[in-house]
Amino acid sequence: MESSERKILVVDDNADAADMTAQMLQLYGLNVQVAYGGTQGLANVRSMHPDLVFLDIGMPVMDGYQVAEAVRADQTLKDVKLVALTAWGDEASRSRARAAGFDMHLTKPANILELVDIASGILPA
Numbered sequence: 524m525e526s527s528e529r530k531i532l533v534v535d536d537n538a539d540a541a542d543m544t545a546q547m548l549q550l551y552g553l554n555v556q557v558a559y560g561g562t563q564g565l566a567n568v569r570s571m572h573p574d575l576v577f578l579d580i581g582m583p584v585m586d587g588y589q590v591a592e593a594v595r596a597d598q599t600l601k602d603v604k605l606v607a608l609t610a611w612g613d614e615a616s617r618s619r620a621r622a623a624g625f626d627m628h629l630t631k632p633a634n635i636l637e638l639v640d641i642a643s644g645i646l647p648a
Contacts, residue, residue: 529554538559540579551642562585579608604627
């Protein structure tokens with residue numbers, strides 16, 4: 524699958540961070556949508572079935588762990604790759620992310636080229 528055909532979702536309650544991440548990925552020709560918060564993010568995952576989700580963890584109402592657990596509980600979404608993109612980089616957060624079903628954990632600020640590589644399928648997510 525061409526990287527431009529992959530569907531990518533960026534979920535973050537910080538609209539500026541979400542929009543900037545999406546815009547940077549779009550500059551590389553990637554197909555990116557944005558959701559502002561966990562509840563909207565989960566709804567978007569269910570409706571668009573993205574190939575990859577860059578998902579913030581520290582969000583009010585529904586955090587990234589809860590979104591990941593809900594995605595992993597839905598067998599129709601089993602192929603969705605989840606990448607934590609968060610300020611929480613300690614080992615406890617990384618361990619909890621693995622337990623929730625994340626495929627990869629990145630800390631902010633992330634290197635845009637690394638995000639592009641992951642989104643393009645160059646690095647395994």
